[in-house]
Amino acid sequence: MFLGLLVGFASMGWLMDNLGRKETAVYLRCFLGVLGSVSMLSAHLTGFCEFFIFGHFIAGVVGGLKVVLIIYMAECSPDNKRGLSSVAINSGGQITLLLITPLCLPTLIGTDDLWFLLPCLTALMALLHLSIAAFFPQSPKQLYIQKRDEEAARKSLRFYYGDNKDVEIDEAIFEMDAENASLREDSMKICGILKHDDYRFSFFLVFICAIVPVFSAFNIKTQYFLRLLISYGLTQSEATTAMLIISAVSVPVCFIAPILIERIGRRPIFVTITLLCTVEWIGLGLAQTFTDFGYESSLIWLTAVGGAILGQMAVNLGLLIMAPILMSEICPHNTRATISLYTQVPPMAIAAVEVTIFPTLRGTFGSSFFFFCAIACFAMAIILYMQMLETAGLPIDEILQNITMSCRHTRRHTVGTFGIRVFNEYGTMKNYFYLDDDDELDEDTPVQRKRSNTVSMF
Numbered sequence: 001m002f003l004g005l006l007v008g009f010a011s012m013g014w015l016m017d018n019l020g021r022k023e024t025a026v027y028l029r030c031f032l033g034v035l036g037s038v039s040m041l042s043a044h045l046t047g048f049c050e051f052f053i054f055g056h057f058i059a060g061v062v063g064g065l066k067v068v069l070i071i072y073m074a075e076c077s078p079d080n081k082r083g084l085s086s087v088a089i090n091s092g093g094q095i096t097l098l099l100i101t102p103l104c105l106p107t108l109i110g111t112d113d114l115w116f117l118l119p120c121l122t123a124l125m126a127l128l129h130l131s132i133a134a135f136f137p138q139s140p141k142q143l144y145i146q147k148r149d150e151e152a153a154r155k156s157l158r159f160y161y162g163d164n165k166d167v168e169i170d171e172a173i174f175e176m177d178a179e180n181a182s183l184r185e186d187s188m189k190i191c192g193i194l195k196h197d198d199y200r201f202s203f204f205l206v207f208i209c210a211i212v213p214v215f216s217a218f219n220i221k222t223q224y225f226l227r228l229l230i231s232y233g234l235t236q237s238e239a240t241t242a243m244l245i246i247s248a249v250s251v252p253v254c255f256i257a258p259i260l261i262e263r264i265g266r267r268p269i270f271v272t273i274t275l276l277c278t279v280e281w282i283g284l285g286l287a288q289t290f291t292d293f294g295y296e297s298s299l300i301w302l303t304a305v306g307g308a309i310l311g312q313m314a315v316n317l318g319l320l321i322m323a324p325i326l327m328s329e330i331c332p333h334n335t336r337a338t339i340s341l342y343t344q345v346p347p348m349a350i351a352a353v354e355v356t357i358f359p360t361l362r363g364t365f366g367s368s369f370f371f372f373c374a375i376a377c378f379a380m381a382i383i384l385y386m387q388m389l390e391t392a393g394l395p396i397d398e399i400l401q402n403i404t405m406s407c408r409h410t411r412r413h414t415v416g417t418f419g420i421r422v423f424n425e426y427g428t429m430k431n432y433f434y435l436d437d438d439d440e441l442d443e444d445t446p447v448q449r450k451r452s453n454t455v456s457m458f
Contacts, residue, residue, distance in 0.1 A: 001060035002352040008064020009344035013337035021139040025069040032062045033126030037119035044116040067324045074328035075139040076160045080393045083261035090321045091254035098247045144176045145333045178397035188335045197407045202330045209322035210343040215376040216277035219351045232287050232301040246308050253316040265392040274381035276314035278374050283307020285370030292366045329391045
């Protein structure tokens with residue numbers, strides 16, 4: 001599956017720009033979902049394990065292409081609902097997983113004779129998704145910026161915004177005009193992104209968000225959590241029950257996460273997610289420490305389960321979609337394909353190596369490895385808190401302008417005594433920058449024309 005994820009991440013950038021957002025997120029993913037299910041059914045009918053392995057590989061590719069689905073929905077959503085739609089997809093997936101997981105128990109259909117019903121179910125879900133999403137229009141941003149088809153873009157916006165939203169549609173077209181005017185090339189390569197101050201800053205933030213899941217316990221738990229719980233004193237049946245309880249206890253977060261991402265803002269949510277990953281590693285590390293010293297108590301597995309609950313809350317809040325959300329908001333349209341490639345493939349390669357050598361790391365370093373990962377997550381939480389700009393509810397052109405002004409201030413490394421201090425409201429968080437005397441506030445920018453943001457000058 002990890003190989004499939006790598007293939008999905010490596011190909012999604014090219015697919016987004018050449019095949020299209022909708023075609024990749026809907027048609028290709030649904031086709032691959034059915035293909036993977038058919039492969040697993042073929043393994044059941046023929047007895048050849050190669051079909052089952054291929055089905056797992058295809059499932060990994062589908063999982064990697066989910067990033068395109070997040071970007072597609074963000075580009076189709078109004079500014080004040082980008083985060084809600086993206087997190088709602090994540091929440092729906094987690095709730096579906098919670099409902100399907102009990103079916104895998106040996107007492108239901110998780111047996112040698114009945115397991116084939118699971119790929120049948122996934123194939124039906126893929127076909128249901130296709131039958132609904134096929135009627136959704138293409139991304140209006142791709143239609144307008146990349147294909148330069150304003151009429152089709154307006155039709156797409158009218159579908160997603162509503163029939164009586166002419167003002168909002170005109171405003172969205174204006175935003176895309178402003179974003180398109182700032183693009184130097186149709187497609188940016190990695191060297192051009194790293195040389196450009198604004199694009200490099202966006203790349204850095206997206207990469208940090210993409211690396212957080214690698215240093216979290218998520219990948220380790222997908223492969224070894226049952227074994228860990230057994231080593232902490234539970235039987236296999238008790239460990240399986242504990243995993244179901246962990247998912248059930250954390251599921252309410254799925255319902256409030258789409259609301260929180262817009263009400264509270266991206267930065268507080270992302271920092272909270274990373275801190276939850278930190279505490280999860282601490283809980284698992286304490287359990288491993290007790291085990292290393294031969295201490296026997298129910299406190300060991302309770303500590304591990306408590307940490308895992310917090311980690312699952314982080315997943316339900318959006319741990320796995322932080323990078324796609326940020327990519328859809330702070331990266332210009334012509335950089336998203338390249339940034340998606342270089343911020344998704346390296347972390348996934350690291351995660352594959354991490355999962356492969358985890359038994360060796362655990363046996364050699366014990367709880368030290370757990371606490372190292374906790375420190376790494378805490379460091380990334382600090383980086384996000386200090387560097388991330390709030391983007392909730394802001395139009396893309398305004399976000400890009402804020403990044404430009406922030407990078408300009410960072411380059412100069414000076415604060416003029418007689419400079420002008422400008423405060424901007426980034427959603428729910430207050431950030432500020434300084435302008436020197438030779439700088440000017442552009443009074444004819446989309447920020448000034450479309451919205452009356454509070455700007456105080458002293």
